[in-house]
Amino acid sequence: MPSALLPIIAWDYQFAPNAQKSRNYLYITHTPFKICEQPFLLPRPALLSLGITYRRVPVLSIGKDVFCDNASFLDAMQELLEREGEGRALKRGGADRAFEAWGYRSFWVALASVPAGLVSKELGEDRRELFRRF
Known part of the structure; x- marks a missing residue:
């Protein structure tokens, strides 16, 4: 399981639409992750303490890799889960x-x-x- 080797953290606030997208992906693929709840308004001290000045959420991390957009994060997760070969990756389609x-x-x-x-x-x-x- 990649998440056992690479901790996954969602740096977001719960009602952000994009946060729901990434969280739902992790839930549906049964991928354990941690949440570092962020304030709705700036500043976001937890992210700033890591040197991350990107203002939008979610910011997601897989191990030491940080993703500031859902598309690249979901692509990376799909690749990890497909490589894992346990059938947890979601099917992809042209649409x-x-x-x-x-x-x-x-x-x-x-x-x-x-x-x-x-x-x-x-x-x-x-x-x-x-x-x-x-």
């Missing part, structure tokens, strides 16, 4: 990337419908450079 692109596009479209009253001053300040709407 996988298209479905992912649709999900991201849907998020950006939905973001525009968030009522301004739900955005606190602190959230607006934190997310201003990511989302021009704030």
Whole structure:
């Protein structure tokens, strides 16, 4: 089992959509992992103490390898699980990337419908450079 040799850590906060994607992948493949819950707003001291200044979550690690996006993390996990040969890797299909692109596009479209009253001053300040709407 690769996770026994290489500890897997999800550096995220639970309700982040991308965090759910990576966590669900790990759950469905029965891959043990640890969670280092991060604050919703910056700063994120645990990541900063490791020299990681990337602001988005999830940040995921497999052993000493750190991944700042789900696609590269999931590719690395698939490779590890396929090499393991115990049938825990998920089947891949040609539509996988298209479905992912649709999900991201849907998020950006939905973001525009968030009522301004739900955005606190602190959230607006934190997310201003990511989302021009704030």
